[in-house]
Amino acid sequence: MAHNQFELLGQRRFLPFFLVQSLGAFNDNVYRQAIIGLLFFLGVSVEERTLYTNLAPALFILPYFLFSGIAGQIAEKLEKQRLIRITTAMEIGIMSIAAVGFLLGNMPLLLVALFGTGLQSTLFGPVKYSILPSVLKPEELTGGNGLVEMGTSMSILLGMIFGGLIFVVADQAGPEAAALAIVLLAITGNLISRFVPRVEASAPDLKINWNPFPESLKALRLARRQPAVRNAILGISWFWFVGTVLTAQLPAYAELFLGGGNTLYLFCFVLFSVGTGVGSLLCEKLSRRTIEIGLVPLGAIGMTAFCADLYFAQPGPALASGLTVREFVAGGNWRIIADLTLIGLFAGLFIVPLFALVQSRTPREELSRVIAGVNIQNAFFIVVAAMLGVLLQRESLTLAGFTLPLPGLSIPELFLALAIANAAVSILIFTMVPEFFLRFLAWIYVSLFYRLRITGVEDNVPDEGPALLVCNHVSYMDPLVISAAVPRPIRFVMYYKIFRIPGMNWVFRAHRAIPIAGAKEDPAVLEAAFAEVQAALAAGELVCIFPEGALTKDGEIAPFKGGVERILAANPVPVVPMALTGLWDSMWSKRDSRLGRLRVPRRLRAAVGLVADPPVPGEAANAASLEARVRELRGDLR
Numbered sequence: 100m101a102h103n104q105f106e107l108l109g110q111r112r113f114l115p116f117f118l119v120q121s122l123g124a125f126n127d128n129v130y131r132q133a134i135i136g137l138l139f140f141l142g143v144s145v146e147e148r149t150l151y152t153n154l155a156p157a158l159f160i161l162p163y164f165l166f167s168g169i170a171g172q173i174a175e176k177l178e179k180q181r182l183i184r185i186t187t188a189m190e191i192g193i194m195s196i197a198a199v200g201f202l203l204g205n206m207p208l209l210l211v212a213l214f215g216t217g218l219q220s221t222l223f224g225p226v227k228y229s230i231l232p233s234v235l236k237p238e239e240l241t242g243g244n245g246l247v248e249m250g251t252s253m254s255i256l257l258g259m260i261f262g263g264l265i266f267v268v269a270d271q272a273g274p275e276a277a278a279l280a281i282v283l284l285a286i287t288g289n290l291i292s293r294f295v296p297r298v299e300a301s302a303p304d305l306k307i308n309w310n311p312f313p314e315s316l317k318a319l320r321l322a323r324r325q326p327a328v329r330n331a332i333l334g335i336s337w338f339w340f341v342g343t344v345l346t347a348q349l350p351a352y353a354e355l356f357l358g359g360g361n362t363l364y365l366f367c368f369v370l371f372s373v374g375t376g377v378g379s380l381l382c383e384k385l386s387r388r389t390i391e392i393g394l395v396p397l398g399a400i401g402m403t404a405f406c407a408d409l410y411f412a413q414p415g416p417a418l419a420s421g422l423t424v425r426e427f428v429a430g431g432n433w434r435i436i437a438d439l440t441l442i443g444l445f446a447g448l449f450i451v452p453l454f455a456l457v458q459s460r461t462p463r464e465e466l467s468r469v470i471a472g473v474n475i476q477n478a479f480f481i482v483v484a485a486m487l488g489v490l491l492q493r494e495s496l497t498l499a500g501f502t503l504p505l506p507g508l509s510i511p512e513l514f515l516a517l518a519i520a521n522a523a524v525s526i527l528i529f530t531m532v533p534e535f536f537l538r539f540l541a542w543i544y545v546s547l548f549y550r551l552r553i554t555g556v557e558d559n560v561p562d563e564g565p566a567l568l569v570c571n572h573v574s575y576m577d578p579l580v581i582s583a584a585v586p587r588p589i590r591f592v593m594y595y596k597i598f599r600i601p602g603m604n605w606v607f608r609a610h611r612a613i614p615i616a617g618a619k620e621d622p623a624v625l626e627a628a629f630a631e632v633q634a635a636l637a638a639g640e641l642v643c644i645f646p647e648g649a650l651t652k653d654g655e656i657a658p659f660k661g662g663v664e665r666i667l668a669a670n671p672v673p674v675v676p677m678a679l680t681g682l683w684d685s686m687w688s689k690r691d692s693r694l695g696r697l698r699v700p701r702r703l704r705a706a707v708g709l710v711a712d713p714p715v716p717g718e719a720a721n722a723a724s725l726e727a728r729v730r731e732l733r734g735d736l737r
Contacts, residue, residue: 104242104383112234113243115294117250119183120227122291123190124254125261126284127216130197131155132262133277134209140266140273141204151206156485158210159217163478166221168314171471172307174225175464179233179298186223187289193219194285198278224474225467232458232466233298237586238557240455241390242383248451249376252443256372260365302464315475321465322472328460330532331453332473334395336480337524338450341402343484344517345442346371352510357435358417359427366424370439378447385448386542387551389586390455393542394448395535399525401445405438407518410511412438459587491516533609544576545583548685548705553584555711560585560675565636566714569663569725570677571656571733572645574687577679578610581643584709590635592644595624613642615662629665636670646722654683654690656733659726671717676725678732681707708736 107113134155138148174182193215200208227247235243265280266273308314323329346368353364378398385394412434419430428436461469490496494507508516529536545551560566568589570581578591591612598607598614607614613635615628635642644666646659667674683690685705710732715725 104239104246104380107235107239107243107246111294112296113246115291115296116183116230116234117246119187119288119292119295120223120247121250121254122284122288123187123220123223124251125258126190126194126281126288127220128255128258129262129265129277129284130194130216130281131159131213132259133201133265133281134213136263136266136273137201137204137209137277138206151210154210155213158214159220160478160481162214162217162221163224163474164315165311166218167224167471167475167478168311168316168318168468169307169309170222170474171225171318171468172305172314173222174229174467174471175302176300176305176307178300179226179230180292180295182226183223183230183292183295184289186219186226187285187292189219189222190216190285191282191289194281198282201274201278201281204274221474225470228454228458228470228473229301229467230298232463233301234296236557237390237459237562238388240458240586241386241388241451244451244454244458245379245382245447248379248447248454252372252375252379252447256369259368263365301467315471318468318472319475320472322469322476325460327532327534328457328469330528330535331392331456332469332476333524334453334528335450335457335473336476337521337528338446338453339477340480340484341406341517341521342446343481344488344513345406347485347488348510348513354420356413356415356417356510357422357427357432358419359422359424362424363422363427366427367439370436371443374440374443375447376443378444378449379451380447381444382448382451385546386452387553387583388557389583390452390459391538391542391583392452392456392535393538393540394452396525396529396539397542398445398447398449399521399529402442402449403518403522403525405441405445406514406521409435409438409442410515410518414509414511488513533605537606537609538582541579541582545579549580549681550706551580551583552706552708554708555713556584556709559711559713560587560641561673561714562587563639565639565670565672566641567636567663567666567672567674567717568641568643568677569646569659569674569729570643571679571729572647572650573654573679573682574650574685576685576687577645577682578612578643580679580682580707580709581677585641587641589641589643590632592628592632592642594649595621595628617648629662629669632666633669636666636672642666646725650689651683652689654688656726656730659722659729661722663720663722663725667717667720671720673714674717674720674725675714676712676728676732678710678729679707680710680733680736681705 108117134151138151193212196215197209197212200206200212231240231243231247265277269276322332349367350361350364353359353367357363357367382391382394385391422430457469457473458466491506491508491513492510493505495505496503560568568581570577578593582589591610592615593607593612595614595616598604598612613628613631614624616624618625632642644663646663647657648660649657651657682688712728712732715728
């Protein structure tokens with residue numbers, strides 16, 4: 100079992116797939132940059148180069164609109180390793196056509212091949228992300244997605260550099276070198292794909308509808324069924340919107356506002372790409388190997404702050420021109436360097452948990468089609484971003500004789516507008532699904548006040564299916580600590596009077612907590628709680644109860660009550676005994692009076708722990724045996 104994301108790179112279940120997807124992104128960008136090199140090599144006019152730079156992205160992205168619905172169905176129906184081999188074989192054929200285009204200097208043929216690369220990417224896209232939940236454990240999804248995002252961003256960057264250098268280094272042999280490079284890269288990807296382990300089809304009996312339009316709509320509907328998944332997908336598409344607007348401006352920004360040329364533009368792109376890669380890799384460390392959607396608001400805040408700071412760092416045109424990267428750095432432009440890097444870093448923190456959430460909360464037999472819906476929506480956002488990036492910088496637009504006034508923003512002003520829009524969209528997402536922001540607050544609190552040691556959770560909490568978690572109850576913060584340690588969403592059973600506290604009730608509702616009362620207090624609430632617990636377990640969810648029925652008053656474990664037996668009598672699901680340690684000395688336990696709990700915590704960054712034992716069959720579990728097991732797990736630590 101891997102204990103950090105980098106160990107996945109030494110395992111066959113992940114490494115071949117990682118290399119295949121990275122090589123694919125690398126080759127796509129080598130090809131696209133080599134076409135630009137060919138245009139200069141052939142000495143075509145500025146008008147023809149402009150036509151290509153506008154036509155090429157459209158040709159590449161068009162297949163995502165046309166064929167994503169079909170691609171999602173194919174990815175559900177076929178065994179995934181076979182489909183990866185098929186798509187990489189397609190890449191060999193497409194790049195062979197492109198090679199002929201390079202050798203003949205035939206631009207129409209190269210554009211046809213470019214459309215083909217878009218089609219191949221469309222077919223590969225649903226496999227790229229739907230395969231991960233099949234080969235990784237839930238606690239590995241964040242790290243695996245971080246590696247994939249890092250690999251993609253670095254492959255794009257290196258592909259741009261390599262493709263841009265082909266005609267510089269090879270000179271007159273540039274067409275031959277470009278043709279050879281793209282074909283060899285495609286062949287290498289296909290050879291590596293044969294080492295990807297077999298992953299069975301998620302819906303082998305699915306009947307494919309070859310009409311792309313109704314299937315595209317169906318994929319979009321599937322992607323919108325669950326509110327949390329729907330808004331995670333909106334966040335993913337918004338990430339592509341922000342990235343498109345930002346990176347599209349970098350060439351002109353580097354020249355007009357930073358005083359450099361193509362090499363400085365590439366340096367800016369390097370900063371953004373490296374930042375994204377680092378942020379993607381940081382997600383696993385910051386999330387403690389769980390799917391921590393609390394990182395999403397942190398990423399949104401960072402993207403907003405540093406995108407806005409780009410405006411304040413350089414609001415006007417550069418006073419110099421022709422600066423090299425060394426001269427730019429020596430000129431003390433560290434604020435701009437930091438802004439570009441940190442926008443990328445926080446973008447990585449933003450995107451990785453969103454993909455992990457989509458993968459973890461979407462039924463396995465629908466995931467490829469949901470990813471297809473994601474790709475369709477991403478393509479739409481990219482096109483809109485490209486159009487808005489152009490329109491917002493114009494003074495006016497004339498259509499059918501009518502002149503429409505436009506803002507005429509400068510590039511720094513566009514960055515400021517993007518920051519404001521990012522803040523607005525983020526607030527919209529977090530308002531529609533409060534779980535994102537509430538998890539952010541919980542993550543901040545647990546990270547600030549505790550040093551959490553987790554033992555046995557990865558091995559003993561089921562990756563899927565229903566289970567009942569039973570734990571000792573030490574402090575009011577117990578659910579936050581348990582949520583931070585367990586990668587799956589948990590339904591907590593809590594005392595109904597706390598659930599109804601004004602101002603806090605919406606928090607507990609957003610977390611889907613289940614209020615419960617004593618039999619003598621409110622029998623109706625008690626019966627409703629048991630019914631809700633049974634419904635949650637029947638739906639395959641995790642439910643956590645504190646069988647003591649109240650916070651410990653002396654730090655010791657009180658006798659477990661019989662409610663756990665009633666739950667298991669109706670639905671004998673596996674029971675995972677868990678024990679919290681180190682929280683008795685916290686400000687939220689009953690060791691202090693209410694007044695005492697208002698003071699500064701006794702121990703900042705206190706060492707606390709959560710220990711989980713192997714699941715006990717529901718048929719064999721009872722209150723007394725579970726209490727004894729939790730006591731043993733906790734030991735002498737309180």
